[in-house]
Amino acid sequence: MSRHTVCTIDDLSAFLRTTVSEKRYVHSLGVAKTTADVLSHFGCRDYCRTWNGFEAPAFCGLAHDIAREMTDASLLDYCRKNGLYLSQEDIVAPVLAHGTVSAEIAMELVGRYPMSWYKALCVHTTGNAGMDDLALALFVADYIEPSRRFMTDEKRAFYLGSRDISQCAYRVLCDMISHWREVGFHDASSGSLAMKDYLERKAGSTYE
Ligand SMILES: [Fe+2]
Ligand SMILES: [Fe+2]
Numbered sequence: 001m002s003r004h005t006v007c008t009i010d011d012l013s014a015f016l017r018t019t020v021s022e023k024r025y026v027h028s029l030g031v032a033k034t035t036a037d038v039l040s041h042f043g044c045r046d047y048c049r050t051w052n053g054f055e056a057p058a059f060c061g062l063a064h065d066i067a068r069e070m071t072d073a074s075l076l077d078y079c080r081k082n083g084l085y086l087s088q089e090d091i092v093a094p095v096l097a098h099g100t101v102s103a104e105i106a107m108e109l110v111g112r113y114p115m116s117w118y119k120a121l122c123v124h125t126t127g128n129a130g131m132d133d134l135a136l137a138l139f140v141a142d143y144i145e146p147s148r149r150f151m152t153d154e155k156r157a158f159y160l161g162s163r164d165i166s167q168c169a170y171r172v173l174c175d176m177i178s179h180w181r182e183v184g185f186h187d188a189s190s191g192s193l194a195m196k197d198y199l200e201r202k203a204g205s206t207y208e
Contacts, residue, residue, distance in 0.1 A: 005109070006109035006110045007053075007110070008053060008054075009053075009054060009055070009058050009059065009062065012054075012059065012062050012063065012109065012110070013029075013062055015066075015109060016028055016062055016063075016066060019066060019069075020065065020066070020068065020069050021069060023147075024065055024068060024069060026147050027065065027145060027147050027148075028061055028062050028064065028065055029061070029062070030061075030141075030145030030146050030147050030148075031060075031061040031064060031065075031138070031141045031142050031145045032057055032058045032060070032061025032062050032141075033057075033061070033145070034061070034140075034141035034144060034145040034146070035056075035057035035060060035061050035134075035137045035138050035140075035141040036055075036057035036058070036061075037141075038137040038140050038141055038160075038165070038168070039057060039133065039134070039137045039165075041160055042133075042137075042162075042164055042165040042168065044133035044134075044137065044165055046132070046133055047116065047132050047133045047134040048114045048116050048117065048134070051113055051114050051117070052110070052113070054110070054113070056114075056117055056134050057134075057137070057138075057141075059106075059113070059117060060117055060120050060121060060124075060134065060138050061138070061141065063102055063103070063105075063106040063121055064099065064102055064120075064121050064124050064138060064142065065098065065102060066101075066102040066105045066106060067098045067099075067101035067102040067105055068095075068098045068102070070098065070101065072094035072095065073094075075094040075095070075097050075098060075101055076090075076091070076094050076097070078101050078104070079097055079100070079101065082104060084097075084100055084101070084104065087190070089189050089190060095125075096125055096126060096189060098125065099121055099122045099123060099124045099125045100121075100122045102121050103118045103119075103121035103122050106118075106121065116132055116134060116135075117134065119131075119132075119135060120132070120134050120135035120138050121138075123135055123139070123191060123195075124138050124139055124142055125191075126189040126191035126192045126195075127139055127169070127173055127191055127192050127194075127195030127196075128191040128194050128195050128198075129194040129195055129197070129198035130198060131169070131195065131198075133165055136165045136166065136168070136169040137165060139169055139172065139173075140159065140165075140168055140169050140172050143172045143175075143176060144156050144159060144172070150179075155175075158171065159171050159172055164203075166199050166203035166205050167199075167203070167205045167206070169195075169199065169205075170196070170199040170200070170203070170205035170206070170207065171207055173192060173195055173196055173199070174196070174207050176192070177192060177196075
């Protein structure tokens with residue numbers, strides 16, 4: 001699909017369907033729905049809700065993993081060709097850059113969309129300090145959406161039983177960090193540690 005030809009959420013969905021696997025497509029639909037549910041569950045209203053006919057949860061859910069199935073070499077190549085910043089962590093584990101590349105591809109598709117949505121897409125993988133409610137909800141939804149096989153209903157209820165969206169994201173983050181360590185994928189990234197520190201100090205979030 002050529003530049004700026006995605007005008008509606010149906011266009012974006014159609015693009016995604018031809019770009020990623022069926023499993024990733026179903027995951028993305030789940031993230032879109034769950035992001036909306038999480039925002040509603042915690043009564044979050046302080047975020048940019050609509051732009052140009054797009055709703056933030058649906059747009060971010062469908063767009064967040066557009067680049068998730070690109071190879072490491074393709075991700076690095078895209079970043080270099082488009083002048084995107086690559087941290088040392090991204091260079092070591094290029095999959096970490098898929099959020100930023102997804103955000104950029106989304107801009108190629110729809111034009112310049114809200115920067116808060118762009119940032120939510122960029123940080124959805126590892127998190128970072130200073131995330132707004134939309135970014136926190138996307139982060140949570142990515143982990144708990146219904147097609148995630150490792151997630152139990154009991155654990156979902158624990159997350160959604162948090163006192164606010166910050167504690168919910170904090171609990172997810174702590175479990176993600178533990179999970180990454182257990183499977184030996186990678187240690188907590190600087191973004192995850194910054195998010196953890198930020199939520200502890202600014203929001204007073206605790207796991208229990
Ligand atoms: Fe992702
Ligand atoms: Fe995802």
